[in-house]
Amino acid sequence: MFRIDPQSSEPIFEQLVFQVKALVARGQLGAGDKLPSVRTLAREASLNPNTIVRAYDALEHDGVIVRRQGSGCFVTGETSALNGKRRRQALDEYATRAATEAFHLGFSAEDLRAAVDKAIKRIRFPEDEG
Amino acid sequence: MFRIDPQSSEPIFEQLVFQVKALVARGQLGAGDKLPSVRTLAREASLNPNTIVRAYDALEHDGVIVRRQGSGCFVTGETSALNGKRRRQALDEYATRAATEAFHLGFSAEDLRAAVDKAIKRIRFPEDEG
Amino acid sequence: MFRIDPQSSEPIFEQLVFQVKALVARGQLGAGDKLPSVRTLAREASLNPNTIVRAYDALEHDGVIVRRQGSGCFVTGETSALNGKRRRQALDEYATRAATEAFHLGFSAEDLRAAVDKAIKRIRFPEDEG
């Protein structure tokens, strides 16, 4: 279900967090869907259960999932609870980061726009919003 | 010269790395320009010289600067030495990351495109390239 | 496990780097093998942990090992990621260096060939390659 690269410098729990977020963004996981239990996922992915717990903690903190005692973790289907200013800052930071790195990788502005458009196509964005 | 947030979860040396990259991308630092010496920057930013050394290590590894014993650190003006495939992958990863996080922040595809365009305007991209 | 000469003009961390590379080349360390932990090696070799970290940094940069947070450092078993031209240049430089120094040490071409053959015998070279 998840593809983890233990070689990566990105912590394993963060790889899990991002992959869950990506699945939700692509519509492959929707509101109410149940995530694998900590034990199951730990066994299948050969990971330490503590690592899974930490990932689920982070996802719950970000409002992506909720934990229900005794029944498991479920996708909320809601978006960030950040207030307007910080939310805007977070978006700008990701955009600036992508643009700066694209520059240093030797890509043009058009290359970056094309890559972003490609990424957008894979995601189920709402029709409109600000 | 640099704005460091010691509270951030992003390591200080990585904050420095990104800020230097951003200055280069914006054209505020160009090929051949000299960066502050390790000691000077350590004093001005109230950081330990070793932290600066780590940042400069990373920047040299990324090909953004070169160091010359006894002379100082200089901007190269070159872009990544990554081979074609990894270079493309890196760009796609930044784009996917931005798009996924934009989704979870509750932004629309248009919001993301606008944010990326705004970031692009601040950067001195080459006219064209692939 | 390692023999360090703190008097040598060659930095301690580079001595470590070369000795690890030599162990791998001789087949005494293979893909997946775990290196001593930073702390353990620091204690056993009476070195500062930071010095070990630097050596492991360089080995990771050269693609000889990978590090996993919380698990340790492991031999990759892969060879250089250098592109064809630089790779060739690096080999030629080592050969030229050896030949030039052999000349100034007063050795003949045959002496050098014999010394290289002796060194080759200790290393587990792949059968063939270009």
Place this chain on the structure above:
Amino acid sequence: MFRIDPQSSEPIFEQLVFQVKALVARGQLGAGDKLPSVRTLAREASLNPNTIVRAYDALEHDGVIVRRQGSGCFVTGETSALNGKRRRQALDEYATRAATEAFHLGFSAEDLRAAVDKAIKRIRFPEDEG
């Protein structure tokens, strides 16, 4: 006369030392030939005179050149004054270094032998010796 790469991590004075040694080994500089004066070389190569002095110091120490008060530096045409054991060790170290690095660059034993042979051809080795 000399090609210096200020970008290189190899100190400039060592680049000079090696290039003089290489010229001598190739027969392009022979016993009695005069090296450029410190000032001349410093001017032509845009280097700090101290750097040249240090290189000439090292070459004199290695017995490659001699200084004569008021007249300049001259190639001796002699080889190392190292005693037998250390001389042998030095050769073996260069051979082992070349072989180990060749392995990690992904070359075969034959590749290394070919590179060494190519380097030998450029050098005016004495007919025989041990």
Place this chain on the structure above:
DNA sequence: GTGGTCTAGACCACT
């Protein structure tokens, strides 16, 4: 005065 290396030791993040 510049960067390079090393020691000593603390605290944090990850598995």
Place this chain on the structure above:
DNA sequence: GTGGTCTAGACCACG
């Protein structure tokens, strides 16, 4: 217990 980061400060090599 593993590696990651940071501080404090010394001494050396280089230009």
